[in-house]
Amino acid sequence: MNVTKAVVTTLLASAMAGCVIKKIPEEPVAATQPAVAETDLSNRDRDNTPYLPVVGANEAIVAAASTEELRQLQLIASNLVSALVQIPELQPAVVTLQVSRAETAFGNTLIRALENAGFGLQLVSADQGKNYVSYGKRFSETDSGPITDYDIAIGKLHVRREYITTDTGIFPSSLMAVSGTQQATDIVLNDAIFREQGGAGDTFISGVQTEDDLRVRPVISEVDVNEYDTTPEAKRTSQTAIFDEAKKRFFETESQRAPVDFSAYQRSRRAVLIFSNNKTMMMGPGNKQAVRLMVREYLPGDIFVVTACTDVDGENENARVRGIRVEQEFASHGVPVDAVALAECIRASYRHESDNSEVPVEVVHYRIK
Amino acid sequence: MSVNKSLVRTTQFFGLGVLLVVAGCGTPETKPTAVVEAPAVTKKVSQRLREDLVAKDLIYVLRQLAHPATTTIQLPTEQDVFLKLLLSELIVEGYGIQQVQADQGANFLRYKREADGSGDSLENTYTLSVGDIEITRSYEVRSGGSLFPISAMTLAGSRIAAKIDRSLFKHLGQTTVAVDNIKYTSATEFSDGIPTISLITSDVVSGVTERATGAPSLQALNSSNVEVGNLFFGDASNFTSVLDGRNRVSRDIVPFGDDQLRMGKLGKRMVLVILNEYDERTDLISVVGCSNGKTNSELGNEGLALGRAERVTQELMSHGVARDRILDEGCWAPQSAGDRFPSRGVVVELWRGDAP
Numbered sequence: 181m182n183v184t185k186a187v188v189t190t191l192l193a194s195a196m197a198g199c200v201i202k203k204i205p206e207e208p209v210a211a212t213q214p215a216v217a218e219t220d221l222s223n224r225d226r227d228n229t230p231y232l233p234v235v236g237a238n239e240a241i242v243a244a245a246s247t248e249e250l251r252q253l254q255l256i257a258s259n260l261v262s263a264l265v266q267i268p269e270l271q272p273a274v275v276t277l278q279v280s281r282a283e284t285a286f287g288n289t290l291i292r293a294l295e296n297a298g299f300g301l302q303l304v305s306a307d308q309g310k311n312y313v314s315y316g317k318r319f320s321e322t323d324s325g326p327i328t329d330y331d332i333a334i335g336k337l338h339v340r341r342e343y344i345t346t347d348t349g350i351f352p353s354s355l356m357a358v359s360g361t362q363q364a365t366d367i368v369l370n371d372a373i374f375r376e377q378g379g380a381g382d383t384f385i386s387g388v389q390t391e392d393d394l395r396v397r398p399v400i401s402e403v404d405v406n407e408y409d410t411t412p413e414a415k416r417t418s419q420t421a422i423f424d425e426a427k428k429r430f431f432e433t434e435s436q437r438a439p440v441d442f443s444a445y446q447r448s449r450r451a452v453l454i455f456s457n458n459k460t461m462m463m464g465p466g467n468k469q470a471v472r473l474m475v476r477e478y479l480p481g482d483i484f485v486v487t488a489c490t491d492v493d494g495e496n497e498n499a500r501v502r503g504i505r506v507e508q509e510f511a512s513h514g515v516p517v518d519a520v521a522l523a524e525c526i527r528a529s530y531r532h533e534s535d536n537s538e539v540p541v542e543v544v545h546y547r548i549k
Numbered sequence: 550m551s552v553n554k555s556l557v558r559t560t561q562f563f564g565l566g567v568l569l570v571v572a573g574c575g576t577p578e579t580k581p582t583a584v585v586e587a588p589a590v591t592k593k594v595s596q597r598l599r600e601d602l603v604a605k606d607l608i609y610v611l612r613q614l615a616h617p618a619t620t621t622i623q624l625p626t627e628q629d630v631f632l633k634l635l636l637s638e639l640i641v642e643g644y645g646i647q648q649v650q651a652d653q654g655a656n657f658l659r660y661k662r663e664a665d666g667s668g669d670s671l672e673n674t675y676t677l678s679v680g681d682i683e684i685t686r687s688y689e690v691r692s693g694g695s696l697f698p699i700s701a702m703t704l705a706g707s708r709i710a711a712k713i714d715r716s717l718f719k720h721l722g723q724t725t726v727a728v729d730n731i732k733y734t735s736a737t738e739f740s741d742g743i744p745t746i747s748l749i750t751s752d753v754v755s756g757v758t759e760r761a762t763g764a765p766s767l768q769a770l771n772s773s774n775v776e777v778g779n780l781f782f783g784d785a786s787n788f789t790s791v792l793d794g795r796n797r798v799s800r801d802i803v804p805f806g807d808d809q810l811r812m813g814k815l816g817k818r819m820v821l822v823i824l825n826e827y828d829e830r831t832d833l834i835s836v837v838g839c840s841n842g843k844t845n846s847e848l849g850n851e852g853l854a855l856g857r858a859e860r861v862t863q864e865l866m867s868h869g870v871a872r873d874r875i876l877d878e879g880c881w882a883p884q885s886a887g888d889r890f891p892s893r894g895v896v897v898e899l900w901r902g903d904a905p
Binding site for chain 2: 234235272276295296298299300301303304420447448449450451453454461463465466468469470472473474476479505512513514544547
């Protein structure tokens with residue numbers, strides 16, 4: 181693979197500037213002056229909003245970065261964060277992460293990605309909090325060429341991956357290394373997003389390896405990238421779509437992981453939540469209050485079963501997303517993810533595609549006999 | 550004054566830096582023309598400064614009710630000017646911020662702004678809701694563009710003794726006591742109501758049979774639309790799982806007149822006495838409305854019992870108790886329940902758990 185001179189120069193400059201690895205700032209960062217050497221004037225009219233987080237943004241750093249660099253960092257952030265959202269201990273609906281003000285372009289794009297993934301973010305002056313996010317970018321000159329690896333650490337959880345820059349973009353050059361969770365092997369990467377940059381018949385490696393248990397063999401695949409894969413910028417998969425897909429995958433995997441033996445349970449309560457139409461994800465204050473009241477009676481060991489799909493054909497993507505929306509609402513009240521199950525379609529009614537009237541979602545509270 | 554109710558919304562957002570430069574002068578009365586000269590823009594800057602003051606005023610109280618270090622607040626990703634101002638304040642206070650696509654989350658933040666009047670004297674009432682908590686205050690824009698609070702700060706869903714930041718409106722001089730304090734009230738009712746939460750028991754079928762024979766029903770809906778069993782037929786509360794591990798610290802009976810749903814002065818005073826002991830960090834309030842004995846009311850025993858429980862629930866909520874801190878149920882039958890429950894009254898118990 182050809183690595184452009186410009187990229188090498190940039191990476192070397194970063195390394196020499198002491199950006200070998202970015203760790204927790206020791207002092208309150210508000211007074212820190214961003215180290216902006218030069219501002220590319222062509223960036224002046226650029227809309228930086230997609231790269232700036234709401235919490236802890238550093239506008240000067242982003243303004244100084246080239247568009248190409250920001251796009252690549254955004255892709256890397258999407259890749260790493262889409263793995264994080266599939267870790268049970270880090271469910272965005274319930275976990276609040278602590279972050280310091282971004283000091284690098286990667287910091288900005290990473291925090292923005294965490295926001296887009298739905299995490300709660302709390303700005304701290306140092307490294308307070310049990311879910312403090314530290315991250316790093318490290319450049320190495322290796323026998324197989326220059327490599328940059330990026331890592332994120334949140335508490336005991338850690339994800340890391342190496343990437344390489346080519347003429348057409350940035351691509352993974354290692355498996356995603358995950359540690360600190362037993363569910364690392366359940367993570368499914370959507371590495372196809374790198375393919376959208378296009379390439380010249382290049383191949384890169386894809387898969388997840390756990391660093392905690394050497395007995396677990398990683399599932400490795402290869403992804404080919406060709407020129408015809410090049411997708412116009414506007415048509416590339418959005419970061420939000422990447423995370424939504426990853427979160428959906430997680431909830432589905434969780435439902436399938438431990439099928440519930442309902443013979444050991446008895447039904448305790450039942451509520452039918454009404455969504456105002458077939459597309460909305462807005463639950464409304466009444467439905468939210470009903471969830472709050474049901475959660476009030478939750479005891480460890482209880483299960484809530486959410487039935488959102490009643491379509492005769494058994495397939496309804498909107499209903500599935502609505503069901504996950506209700507699952508997330510329970511999770512936001514502290515109910516463990518594995519205590520809320522999404523029921524399979526009960527195939528009881530026919531609803532025309534164009535029917536946009538109110539839709540029900542049933543929630544049944546089960547308790548051990 | 551012609552009253553014209555409308556939702557006032559501005560869409561343009563100026564950089565926070567501009568705001569801070571102007572707000573940094575310490576008074577919202579600073580002539581904005583010194584910053585921006587175009588009149589239309591000036592108007593928007595003034596509006597922003599006033600709304601910034603409102604945001605600061607409301608968030609100052611919120612942070613006393615929900616601690617920033619342990620609270621994550623959900624906001625919609627689509628934010629108008631006022632939401633952005635609230636967001637800036639929340640970040641500064643150290644709250645966790647979660648941006649959501651719809652209305653996800655236990656602490657989803659919403660606000661409502663109702664405008665009354667026009668011209669130089671414009672009244673705006675802002676209501677900020679976060680989870681169970683609701684904070685409301687009215688303000689008036691007077692000639693010259695200054696913002697005046699014209700009502701007390703109203704709190705619902707919490708009884709924590711909060712304070713107002715008096716320094717925010719110091720420039721106005723002396724305000725009246727009526728404006729300069731906090732009042733507790735019940736939260737706004739949901740327009741679509743709360744979905745019914747049914748109780749599922751094996752007695753459902755027999756309950757239908759009992760009803761057909763004129764015997765007291767076995768279950769009915771409480772004030773939160775949660776189905777509860779009739780305690781006349783058993784001692785265990787419908788909310789035993791919620792009360793497990795808690796200690797009962799008081800038990801009082803709020804008396805009601807024959808076939809009455811009115812609390813009267815004595816009943817209201819009893820509620821105040823109970824609330825004097827209530828600690829919202831640790832306590833739940835159990836409310837059992839009773840009607841046991843003959844009745845001439847069209848409501849019947851069931852209606853009277855649950856109606857009385859609802860009346861006491863409303864009274865508790867009107868003093869700032871959150872709905873989900875109250876467990877209301879009932880006991881009804883056309884005959885006496887003996888010593889277990891009163892004939893015409895509501896049993897109110899305080900149950901205390903461990904502090905979080």
